[in-house]
Amino acid sequence: MARILNILSNHIDFHELVLLEKKTDKLYRWIRNSFTGNLAYQKKLPRENPNYGGQRPMVLTSVPSYIDTELDLGTDIIIKKVRTFPGSLIKLSAYKSYEEYLKKTFDQKGRSHFAKCQNLLNECFTIRHQIYYGSMEKEKYQIVFNAFEQMQARRFKQKGLQSGTDPMLSEYREKTLELVRSKEACISVIYNGDTPIAISLNYILGKIVHGFTKTFDSAYSKFSLGNIELLNVIKWCFDEGFEVFDFMKGEYSYKSRFADTSYPFLIETIYYKKEALSRVWGHSVFFGLKLFYFVYHATKSIRSINTEKSRDSSKNNIKVQKTLLDSTTVGSDEKRVNFNEIQSQYIQRAICDYCYRRREQMDSLKFYKKRDRIKMVSQREVLIFQVNGPMDTKENRQ
Structure with missing residues (x-):
């Protein structure tokens, strides 16, 4: 679609222009949050001789319908709008606090589940949460983005997507650091020790936070890691006085649980x-x-029937064997490794699931590698994990 629009028109994406490139003054006199009436952007001086130029029409894509705008293109223009994809958001300004939002959005069981997962995560791992906003070292930025790319590639592979990564990721990497430093973006990271295990990129327009893209290490799925990271960001938004958290495009079950308002995107x-x-x-x-x-939209319901397929199949891709804990637990031909050196996502997830069930601290576990298997030694038992097929390890690929 984008390629066709580039041929037929002067195609501009709202999010890229306004949030990534920060060239809002190229098109707009002002942008306003329709929920609160507050301006998110206002140009200091309008253009003297406004004209978008040429005879080709201009097509603006990904325009959120809840944002009111005034174009700085003069009065001799016609604007035609078409509804495209659904979006969703949280009207943060409708709640007095983060706690009120939780109470009105989730029942007691749901809130207790979040608290349990957070407590277990902290109990089993060395967890810390960091939001980079206003400052970030370049070296730290590169580490975080490398981790983001690796986690996203894994998740794309799990979902059977051939592209492997988001095609916009290189542009995100190029522009986001300076936007973080100027408080026009923030990066949320959950660390296990020094290793990022959940990351989200969020871009800011006035008092509106746009959750552009996020990913997490699926090994920690049992702990509802994606939900915990999102709750951290939402709480931060309340603390910083933002008015809207926009989930943007895409219909996912987690969005329907956390969002309180839906809206359509527009093409103008x-x-x-x-x-x-x-x-x-x-x-x-x-x-x-x-x-x-x-x-x-007419065929959407038909297509959606075929989307609920091929969930994570890690349980079918791994064997687990329990052995006795004795003096011969570790053989001389078994190499000691740490958790991050285990490249199989299935084995990593199985180990994290074990920590969740047994409330076991990761630091208390020892791991040993022998050919295509990983031996895990705890204080109570020994488990041997083996993937059905060759293990995907760096060592085996060298």
Whole structure:
């Protein structure tokens, strides 16, 4: 779709222009949060001779419908809008505090589950949460982004996506550090020791926080790590006085649980009304987009039937054997390794699940590698983990 729009029009993505590139003054006089009426952006001086230029229509994609805007393109333009994808958000300004948000959004059972997972996570691992906002060292930034890429590639692979990574990731890496330093973005990281295990990139417009993308180490899934990281960010948003946390595009179950408001994204087709060619071209693009999204929404329910397939299959990809704890527990041919050196995501997840069930501290466990298996020695028992097939380790790939 983006390639076609680039051919047929002057295509600009709202999020890239406003949040990543920070070129808001190229198009807008002001941007306002319609929920509160507060301005998120206002240009100091309007353009003297505003004109978007050329006869090709301008197409603005990914425009959130809850944001009111005024374009700085003059008065001789026509704007046509089409609803595209659903979005969701939390109206933070509707709650007095983070605690009130939790009480109104989740029942007692849900809140207790979050607290239990947080407590178990802290009990089993050396956990700390850090939000980088206003300052961040470049070396630390590179470490975090490398971890982000690795975790995202793993999760894409688990979901069977061939691309392996988000195509926008290189642009995020290039621009985000300076945005963090200027308080126009924040990076949320949960660490186990010095290792990032959950990361989210969030971009800021006025008092609106946009949750662009997030990932976490699936080995820690039993602890609801993704939910814990999100709750950390939401609490931080309340503490910093933000008005909206926007989950943006995508229909995921966690968004429906945490969000309190849904909204549609818009495509805006803009063209010059005095030029006959511009009007015809603009109308054609607008009706083409309108037809495309009519068909999309009409067939959406049919397509969704086939999406609930192929969940994580780690239980089918690993064997676990229990042995006695005695003087011969560790053989001379077994090499001591630490948890982060275990490259199999299935074995890492099985070990984390063990910590969750037994309330076992990771630091109390010892790991030994022999060919295609990992031996875990605790104070009570010995478990041997083996993947059904060759282990995906750095050592085996060298």
